[in-house]
Amino acid sequence: MGVYGVIGFPVSQSMSPIMHNQEFQALQMDAYYTAFAVHPSQLEQAIEGIRALHIKGINVTIPHKVAVIDYLDEIDEEARLIGAVNTIKNENGRLIGSNTDGEGYLRSLLFLSKAPLATKKVLVVGAGGAARAIVIAIARHGVQKIDIANRTISKAEQLVKHANQFVAGSAISIHDAEEHLSEYDIVINTTSVGMSPHVTDSPLQVHNLKRGTIVSDLIYNPLTTLFLKQAKERGALIDNGVGMFVHQGALAFEKWTGISPNLERMTKTVLNELGG
Numbered sequence: 001m002g003v004y005g006v007i008g009f010p011v012s013q014s015m016s017p018i019m020h021n022q023e024f025q026a027l028q029m030d031a032y033y034t035a036f037a038v039h040p041s042q043l044e045q046a047i048e049g050i051r052a053l054h055i056k057g058i059n060v061t062i063p064h065k066v067a068v069i070d071y072l073d074e075i076d077e078e079a080r081l082i083g084a085v086n087t088i089k090n091e092n093g094r095l096i097g098s099n100t101d102g103e104g105y106l107r108s109l110l111f112l113s114k115a116p117l118a119t120k121k122v123l124v125v126g127a128g129g130a131a132r133a134i135v136i137a138i139a140r141h142g143v144q145k146i147d148i149a150n151r152t153i154s155k156a157e158q159l160v161k162h163a164n165q166f167v168a169g170s171a172i173s174i175h176d177a178e179e180h181l182s183e184y185d186i187v188i189n190t191t192s193v194g195m196s197p198h199v200t201d202s203p204l205q206v207h208n209l210k211r212g213t214i215v216s217d218l219i220y221n222p223l224t225t226l227f228l229k230q231a232k233e234r235g236a237l238i239d240n241g242v243g244m245f246v247h248q249g250a251l252a253f254e255k256w257t258g259i260s261p262n263l264e265r266m267t268k269t270v271l272n273e274l275g276g
């Protein structure tokens, strides 16, 4: 049997086990996926354990995505640029790290947009780990520009500098982003602002949003944040964090097994879990 899993701390709330196991079952694969709570002080031993136990693939979540890099044999280009790993593949004892978060978001965005992104102006709100993955993936894919707005502007400046090797764009304040919101074709919230239980908070005021803008929120709890609700009221095409979550999982599944999972079925499983 192929054993797979996710390491994190805490990790009990992860929807990855049910999403992957449903897919293994549906495809009649002899495989099982489970969640391992790994304390940060035992990360190195846990990674050694992957080799010893012949675990075929592991997802990595908070707080291990950056620290895990030190214990792997190789990381791919995307993971190197993002500076974080969310997927490990065990190739005969050689552990290879990659990052499917950004590409997962990009695939979900391309599905929604249905039009090429080359001429699009993108605003990313937030400059943490999630923003980094998304900005790198979109920048490498190619858009007209990516501006980054963040509460702490110095963090936005750092991320912009990194992205500028692939794409144009500037760091701006949240206030300026709100003032100039009508300039953007795609607006993405990568912060945790609006996540349950703080459902009455919003990362950005949307008065100046133009109709038809794609507005994404990486949050999926609640499924529709206040930010998305307000954006929809202004005629935006809205998208929650389920798409990115499912696509990042599907990309990991493909890397490990060489088999493309059924995205619709995976989405249904996740929505079921979330009670949507």
Ligand code: ATR
Residues within 6 Å of the ligand: 125, 126, 127, 128, 129, 130, 131, 150, 151, 152, 155, 190, 191, 192, 193
């Ligand atoms: P993640 O890996 O989920 O992206 P992170 O790296 O801790 O998490 O980044 C969190 C992001 O959300 C940051 O951009 C953070 O802004 P700061 O850089 O100013 O800290 C943003 N964020 C979190 N809580 C926030 C709040 N209450 N108001 C505004 N921004 C917030």
